[in-house]
Amino acid sequence: MNDTLDVLLRLVGVLVVFLVFPLLVGQTEHKVMAHMQGRLGPMYAGGFHGWAQLVADGVKFAQKEDVVPAEADRRIFQLAPAIALLPYLVVLIAIPVGPDGFVGQALDAGLFFVLAVMGVGVLGSLIAGWASANKFSLLGGLRTAAQLMAYELPMLLTAASVAMAAGTLSLPGIVESYHWWWTPWQIVGGLVFFTAGLAELQRPPFDMPVADSEIIFGAYTEYTGLRFALFLLAEYAGIVVLCALTTVLFLGGWHGPWSDGLGWLWTLVKTAALAFVVIWLRVSYPRLREDQLQKLAWTVLIPLSLAQIALTGVVKVVIS
Amino acid sequence: MNHVAAHHPGFLSPTGVEITFVLVGLATLGAALLTVTTRQLVHAALWLVVALGGLAVEYLLLTAEFIAWVQVLIYVGSVVVLLLFGLMLTKAPIGRSPDADSENRWVALGVAAAAAVTLVWVVVDAFRSTWVDLHGVVQGSSHATGESLFRHWVLPFEALSVLLLAALVGAIVLSRRDGESAGAGSTSGTGKEKS
Numbered sequence: 001m002n003d004t005l006d007v008l009l010r011l012v013g014v015l016v017v018f019l020v021f022p023l024l025v026g027q028t029e030h031k032v033m034a035h036m037q038g039r040l041g042p043m044y045a046g047g048f049h050g051w052a053q054l055v056a057d058g059v060k061f062a063q064k065e066d067v068v069p070a071e072a073d074r075r076i077f078q079l080a081p082a083i084a085l086l087p088y089l090v091v092l093i094a095i096p097v098g099p100d101g102f103v104g105q106a107l108d109a110g111l112f113f114v115l116a117v118m119g120v121g122v123l124g125s126l127i128a129g130w131a132s133a134n135k136f137s138l139l140g141g142l143r144t145a146a147q148l149m150a151y152e153l154p155m156l157l158t159a160a161s162v163a164m165a166a167g168t169l170s171l172p173g174i175v176e177s178y179h180w181w182w183t184p185w186q187i188v189g190g191l192v193f194f195t196a197g198l199a200e201l202q203r204p205p206f207d208m209p210v211a212d213s214e215i216i217f218g219a220y221t222e223y224t225g226l227r228f229a230l231f232l233l234a235e236y237a238g239i240v241v242l243c244a245l246t247t248v249l250f251l252g253g254w255h256g257p258w259s260d261g262l263g264w265l266w267t268l269v270k271t272a273a274l275a276f277v278v279i280w281l282r283v284s285y286p287r288l289r290e291d292q293l294q295k296l297a298w299t300v301l302i303p304l305s306l307a308q309i310a311l312t313g314v315v316k317v318v319i320s
Numbered sequence: 321m322n323h324v325a326a327h328h329p330g331f332l333s334p335t336g337v338e339i340t341f342v343l344v345g346l347a348t349l350g351a352a353l354l355t356v357t358t359r360q361l362v363h364a365a366l367w368l369v370v371a372l373g374g375l376a377v378e379y380l381l382l383t384a385e386f387i388a389w390v391q392v393l394i395y396v397g398s399v400v401v402l403l404l405f406g407l408m409l410t411k412a413p414i415g416r417s418p419d420a421d422s423e424n425r426w427v428a429l430g431v432a433a434a435a436a437v438t439l440v441w442v443v444v445d446a447f448r449s450t451w452v453d454l455h456g457v458v459q460g461s462s463h464a465t466g467e468s469l470f471r472h473w474v475l476p477f478e479a480l481s482v483l484l485l486a487a488l489v490g491a492i493v494l495s496r497r498d499g500e501s502a503g504a505g506s507t508s509g510t511g512k513e514k515s
Contacts, residue, residue, distance in 0.1 A: 073414045076366070109462045112389035119397025123369065126404050130362055133414050145405040152398065169386075169462045 010105065011093070018089045022236035027054045029236075029279045036283045064225035071133035072222065080131060081223070081230035084124025087117045088237035095244045096172040098254050098264035103172055110171040111163055114245060115156060121234065122148045122200065125209070128231075129219035140218020143209035143290060147199055150297035151206075155196040157305035158189035161312045162249045175253035183251060185315060189308040190250035192301050194274070197242040199297070201235060203278060205285035208293055243274035341381045348374030356428070359421075361412040365403045372396050383452055384460030 030042040030053050046052025068077055094110045096103035107113050122144060129141020165186065166174040183190070199206035210218040220231050247253055247270040254263030288296065351370035358364050372395040379388035422428075452459065469477055 071414065073362075076362070107385070109386045109389050112386065112393060112462070116389045116393035116397055119393060119401075122401065123396075123404075126401065126408075127362070127366065130404070130408055130412070131414070138408060138411070142405065142408050145401055145408070148401055149398070149405070156393075 007105075014092050015089070017240075018092050018237065021240045022233055023054060025236045025239050025275050025279075026232075028275065029282075030054065032276065032279045033283055036280070058229070061225055061229040064228075066225045066227060067222070069133055069222050073131040073133070076127055076131040077222075078227070080124050080128035081227045081234070082124070083127065084121055085230050085234040085237065087121035088234060088241050091117050091241050092237075092244075094171060095241070095248060096175060096253060097267050099172075099176070102254075102264055106170060106172050109169045111159055111169045111174070111249075114171070114241075115159055118200070118238075118241065119148070119152060121238070124234065125202075125219040125231070128223070132219070132222040134221050136215040137219050137221045139215050140209045140221070143215075144202065144219060146290075147202070147206065147209055147293060150294055151196040151199040151301070154192050154297065154301035154305040155200065157302070157309060158186075158193040158196070159249065161189045161305070161309045162186060164309070164312050164316060171248055175248055175255070178252040178255055180252070180255075186250055186308065186312070188304055189312075190246065192305045192308065193250065194242070194246050196297070196301060197246065198278065198281070199293070201238040201242060203235070203239070204282040205288050206293060207287055208290050211287060239275055239278050240271070243271045243278065246274055247271050337381055341378060344374050344377050344381070348378065359416040359418070360414075361407055361417055362404070362414075365400060365407060368403070369396055369400050372400070379460075382460065384465070386462040386465045387460060 031049065033039065034042040034050070042053045043050040044053075045056045068074055091114050093105050094103070094107050094113050096106070125144050126141050129137045129139075129144065132138075162174060163169050165182065166177045168174060168177065202209050210220065215221075220228060223231060244267070247267055251270050251274075253270075254267050256263075256266040348371050351367045351374060355364050355367040355371055358367060372391065376388045376391040376396070379385075379391060
């Protein structure tokens with residue numbers, strides 16, 4: 001009975017994180033972008049600093065009519081947002097927050113689990129693009145698929161480099177075997193991982209698949225109301241997952257000063273800092289063109305990640 | 321394994337895991353049948369996702385965690401995405417495609433049945449009285465898998481990697497043939513490339 005209760009509590013905890021953190025990232029994005037770009041709109045609703053902007057957005061989405069195009073493949077069109085969103089909920093289960101089992105469920109091959117399930121989420125925008133029966137959506141879907149295939153490889157390679165360094169695939173195990181000199185040792189891998197993750201989430205500057213000024217938000221063109229909000233939520237949940245994963249793999253998770261009692265806080269602080277960087281990049285970089293996207297992945301990121309694996313292997317052999 | 325086999329449970333007292341295994345197996349089989357019988361191309365690809373995912377669940381139930389996640393990563397995450405990419409590039413229509421029939425139905429059925437009989441026969445013959453011990457050490461952990469892969473099966477592993485390398489080189493050669501023949505065919509072509 002105690003075990004069941006334990007598992008249940010952990011799952012509820014993961015669900016709460018899943019429901020709260022993406023919204024926090026969304027709210028932060030509103031405010032940070034407003035400050036960086038001198039926007040007045042998001043600073044108005046509700047009075048102080050526009051705190052009610054996110055609530056107003058939610059109400060707006062809920063009020064909109066849920067439209068399914070006549071030519072669309074109805075069931076798949078309606079299923080797609082769920083396929084895009086749910087994998088991130090599942091991934092959160094395996095990400096450790098603090099030491100001593102402060103994790104939804106410690107998995108033996110946690111790293112593989114996380115990367116595998118994250119890859120499934122892209123199926124959502126792919127089939128959304130196809131099922132909408134809209135040429136812009138189809139173009140968006142095609143670009144999504146091309147981008148995923150280009151950036152999945154460097155992401156996996158750099159994750160493999162960390163697994164080699166730690167000698168384990170379990171995420172808590174990786175953080176436990178972390179030393180401070182890992183970050184300089186794996187810094188190239190970390191940058192590649194973070195960049196490839198951004199591309200997989202289709203965040204700017206890698207937002208060619210949803211480029212609103214040319215293909216009108218790509219795969220999501222035909223979506224309205226709550227289904228569209230679910231896609232947006234998937235993007236923010238993806239940011240949380242990517243930043244938490246980068247923290248766990250490359251920045252040492254809960255390690256830091258006074259980490260005995262406040263380990264979980266370190267994980268959250270590092271994750272939040274990375275999420276800020278994600279938002280910052282959106283504001284400051286122009287969108288990459290499709291050929292630049294592919295070129296960056298195949299001629300820069302993949303060679304860099306292979307070099308990182310070689311470096312990891314050499315250092316690992318030398319120190320052991 | 322022998323001490324487990326000595327007092328293995330009978331077939332008539334199935335545990336929860338065994339029942340789940342059979343149910344997931346039936347769902348996987350159903351999804352696989354739908355994959356090959358549906359007339360809607362993209363639906364076939366999506367049913368394939370269900371079939372491959374069901375297979376991953378079966379691996380999990382057999383305690384082969386690592387294999388299960390590799391199955392999801394490679395097949396659901398990459399192969400199906402590639403399939404969908406191909407289907408979208410050829411602009412697969414929404415709704416039925418009446419020409420989606422290779423008219424090899426009976427040959428395909430024969431091959432499938434033969435393959436299934438062979439596999440079931442081999443597996444039953446090899447693992448007749450072997451039972452997975454759910455309460456002991458996990459037998460399919462990444463540690464165990466890695467050890468057996470790089471100790472006992474390292475030669476097939478390396479042979480496979482050479483095969484994949486050959487496929488990679490072949491793909492590059494195939495995709496570059498146009499540019500090469502144009503470059504080698506005429507001197508003006510090479511001059512153009514240099515300028």
